[in-house]
Amino acid sequence: MSTTTTVAKREIRAYFNSPVAYIVVTVFMLIVGYLYWSQLFLEKQAELRYYFNLTPLVFTFIIPAITMRLISEEKGSGTLEMLITMPVRDWQVVLGKFLAGIAMLTAIVGMTAFYALTLAWLSPVDKGPILTGYLGLLLMGGSYIAIGVMASSLTRNQIVAFILAFAISFALFIFGQIVQYAPDWLQPVLAFLSMGNHFESMSRGVIDTRDVLFYGSLMVVALVIATASLESRKWK
Amino acid sequence: MADVMIQVDNLSKHYGTNRAVDEVTFSVHKGEVLGFLGPNGAGKSTTMKVLTCFLAPTSGSAKVAGFDVFDQSLEVRQRVGYLPEDTPLYKDMTVLEHLNFAANMHGMTGDRVQARIKEIGGRCGLTEVAGKLVGELSRGYRQRVGLAQAMLHDPDILILDEPTSGLDPNQIVEIRDLIKEVGKEKTVILSTHILPEVQATCGRMLIISGGKLVADGTPDELRAREKATRYRVVIAGNGVTAEAIKDKLAALSGVVGCQKVEGEAAAHTFTIDGTTTSDLRKPLYQAAVDNKWPLLELTRQAASLEDVFRNLTTGEESKS
Numbered sequence: 001m002s003t004t005t006t007v008a009k010r011e012i013r014a015y016f017n018s019p020v021a022y023i024v025v026t027v028f029m030l031i032v033g034y035l036y037w038s039q040l041f042l043e044k045q046a047e048l049r050y051y052f053n054l055t056p057l058v059f060t061f062i063i064p065a066i067t068m069r070l071i072s073e074e075k076g077s078g079t080l081e082m083l084i085t086m087p088v089r090d091w092q093v094v095l096g097k098f099l100a101g102i103a104m105l106t107a108i109v110g111m112t113a114f115y116a117l118t119l120a121w122l123s124p125v126d127k128g129p130i131l132t133g134y135l136g137l138l139l140m141g142g143s144y145i146a147i148g149v150m151a152s153s154l155t156r157n158q159i160v161a162f163i164l165a166f167a168i169s170f171a172l173f174i175f176g177q178i179v180q181y182a183p184d185w186l187q188p189v190l191a192f193l194s195m196g197n198h199f200e201s202m203s204r205g206v207i208d209t210r211d212v213l214f215y216g217s218l219m220v221v222a223l224v225i226a227t228a229s230l231e232s233r234k235w236k
Numbered sequence: 237m238a239d240v241m242i243q244v245d246n247l248s249k250h251y252g253t254n255r256a257v258d259e260v261t262f263s264v265h266k267g268e269v270l271g272f273l274g275p276n277g278a279g280k281s282t283t284m285k286v287l288t289c290f291l292a293p294t295s296g297s298a299k300v301a302g303f304d305v306f307d308q309s310l311e312v313r314q315r316v317g318y319l320p321e322d323t324p325l326y327k328d329m330t331v332l333e334h335l336n337f338a339a340n341m342h343g344m345t346g347d348r349v350q351a352r353i354k355e356i357g358g359r360c361g362l363t364e365v366a367g368k369l370v371g372e373l374s375r376g377y378r379q380r381v382g383l384a385q386a387m388l389h390d391p392d393i394l395i396l397d398e399p400t401s402g403l404d405p406n407q408i409v410e411i412r413d414l415i416k417e418v419g420k421e422k423t424v425i426l427s428t429h430i431l432p433e434v435q436a437t438c439g440r441m442l443i444i445s446g447g448k449l450v451a452d453g454t455p456d457e458l459r460a461r462e463k464a465t466r467y468r469v470v471i472a473g474n475g476v477t478a479e480a481i482k483d484k485l486a487a488l489s490g491v492v493g494c495q496k497v498e499g500e501a502a503a504h505t506f507t508i509d510g511t512t513t514s515d516l517r518k519p520l521y522q523a524a525v526d527n528k529w530p531l532l533e534l535t536r537q538a539a540s541l542e543d544v545f546r547n548l549t550t551g552e553e554s555k556s
Binding site for chain 1: 285288289290291292306310313314316318320322324325326327328329333337338340341342343382385
């Protein structure tokens with residue numbers, strides 16, 4: 001078994017040994033559940049539009065809560081020294097932590113599949129946009145996770161890691177909302193950097209390579225920075 | 237030599253302008269138990285962090301088992317077992333889970349893992365706490381988990397940063413015995429600021445102070461390096477003033493210093509420093525006989541490691 005998966009497995013187990021995971025799951029399910037059921041009963045519309053529209057925002061604070069402890073806790077308690085003096089490369093530590101975050105993300109997103117299933121049971125649905133929407137959720141969530149890992153690698157304080165990850169994630173979210181108020185030259189930049197814009201087309205059933213590449217590069221950049229941050233202890 | 241396990245050359249590590257480790261050079265051979273001594277903040281932990289590839293040296297080089305700590309850090313880490321200062325461990329894992337985790341991180345798989353955990357766990361006295369959470373263990377047990385984890389992958393070199401700090405006297409003896417036993421086949425470096433520990437476990441010691449290496453040798457060699465040998469002389473005070481005796485004693489050849497100290501009420505007590513090359517006991521006795529001083533006591537006090545340590549480390553501090 002590779003060291004990356006050993007690190008990931010340990011982190012996943014640590015999640016379920018701490019109350020944070022349960023709180024995060026509960027909060028997420030409550031918010032998403034409200035969005036879904038209120039639409040279903042109040043507006044008599046059986047669709048996942050609200051869920052897909054608002055998840056980019058919900059993720060900006062839910063995911064930093066998942067990722068905040070990943071590296072900062074180890075920095076603070078000193079276990080990072082124990083971990084990193086074992087035969088493991090710095091990027092393997094970062095990747096293992098990221099994968100544990102992805103597992104957590106997949107678990108909470110997976111739980112909302114229950115809503116999609118009730119939807120399909122209530123009325124005939126178009127499966128395509130739902131599937132691509134879920135894929136989009138994982139890609140967007142994965143980007144938020146990578147940002148969270150990066151923020152967590154920069155500090156030894158979990159609260160700071162949370163706030164930093166939230167600030168970056170929220171900025172990337174809000175770019176999409178303020179495009180129309182920005183000066184003309186800035187609009188394409190903001191639209192490109194917006195988390196929601198890239199997700200929107202996926203939630204409508206379109207998989208555009210540019211969107212996938214956007215999330216992919218965001219993850220790579222964030223994880224490379226996180227690795228560099230771990231390696232910075234060795235800078236001369 | 238072929239069996240050099242650790243070779244450190246002109247190693248320096250600076251934090252900003254603070255020279256935590258300054259041009260340190262030493263080597264450790266196979267089968268040696270090396271004590272790394274120094275006051276708090278002298279650079280012991282920093283040196284160990286460099287040797288275990290946690291930090292990179294600012295300048296100079298360190299080779300562990302023939303591999304460079306910076307360029308071949310993975311190879312180094314495979315061969316080193318490290319117990320960091322204060323034994324950081326994951327508190328949310330059980331002892332068994334923690335040892336399994338460490339074994340997997342070292343690429344150990346299958347039946348070998350369980351056999352090895354059983355063996356090392358037994359040697360470190362962890363069998364009865366195997367199912368307990370690390371966070372619930374006492375300091376002594378946590379230290380043992382850290383030690384077991386460092387030895388799990390059967391490394392050639394053990395680097396232990398203050399392995400006995402925070403333990404009670406019984407636990408200290410147990411851990412020392414364990415280190416001595418391991419030291420028969422492996423190379424061990426342990427840091428401490430407790431002197432009896434070095435005498436009890438280490439064949440050789442390095443003293444580091446203000447980031448600089450100030451001494452390197454066996455405890456006996458270092459004791460011998462101490463320049464002065466101290467004598468204690470007690471003379472009954474029947475009519476002779478202390479000053480008169482002091483003047484005559486100080487005039488003897490080979491006497492470097494003579495001081496009156498507090499002692500018995502009816503006697504004069506002196507401490508006399510002489511060079512290590514000459515034995516002053518005979519001249520001192522002769523002086524007492526010649527002057528008809530009733531000599532009550534004459535003892536030669538060998539320099540203790542404490543003296544050596546204090547002289548070497550306080551001298552350095554005043555310089556910097």
